[in-house]
Amino acid sequence: MIKRTGNAVWSGGIKDGKGNISTQSGALDNTQYGFNTRFEDGPGTNPEELIGAAHAGCFTMALSGQLGKAGMTAEQLSTSAEVSLDKVGDGFTISAVHLTLRARIPGASQEAFEAAALEAKENCPVSKLLNAVITLDAHLEA
Numbered sequence: 522m523i524k525r526t527g528n529a530v531w532s533g534g535i536k537d538g539k540g541n542i543s544t545q546s547g548a549l550d551n552t553q554y555g556f557n558t559r560f561e562d563g564p565g566t567n568p569e570e571l572i573g574a575a576h577a578g579c580f581t582m583a584l585s586g587q588l589g590k591a592g593m594t595a596e597q598l599s600t601s602a603e604v605s606l607d608k609v610g611d612g613f614t615i616s617a618v619h620l621t622l623r624a625r626i627p628g629a630s631q632e633a634f635e636a637a638a639l640e641a642k643e644n645c646p647v648s649k650l651l652n653a654v655i656t657l658d659a660h661l662e663a
Contacts, residue, residue: 529554542566559606569615573602576618576647583645587637588626596625618651 527549531540541551549566557563577600588595605617622638642648 542571569604569606572615573604573618576604576645576651577602577620579645579647580620580641581622584622584624584638584641587640588629591633591637593626593629593633593637596627597623598625599623 526545528543529540532538536556539553539555542549542554543551553565554567555563555565558565559567559569580602581598581600584598584600585595599622601621603619603621604615605619606613607616620642624634624638626634
């Protein structure tokens with residue numbers, strides 16, 4: 522089993538508070554996030570773009586594997602994941618992720634390409650996560 526970690530630290534209220542996000546690899550190191558980075562155009566990141574980047578990366582890597590199984594190798598695969606955050610009642614929900622893929626695969630037929638892309642969309646680990654059971658250990662510290 523492989524385990525990776527991401528961490529978030531937050532101080533203050535929802536609108537006036539600030540937080541930092543870090544990853545085990547150091548790709549993000551105390552990267553700022555807050556109300557202004559999520560709902561406005563402030564500097565920093567937000568959970569939705571991080572989910573989008575993770576999904577685009579996972580899907581694209583999975584597609585490369587599916588293409589390999591079908592005897593194809595991509596010159597280039599470029600994926601964008603648009604994550605929709607919608608206001609619902611007093612809160613928000615992530616309602617959709619739309620993947621847009623641009624691919625250059627010498628010798629690929631449309632049918633083989635579409636089959637590989639669908640298989641990758643259905644079975645990449647992040648696609649599966651978005652339908653997974655999420656568990657929580659919550660500890661209140663004094």
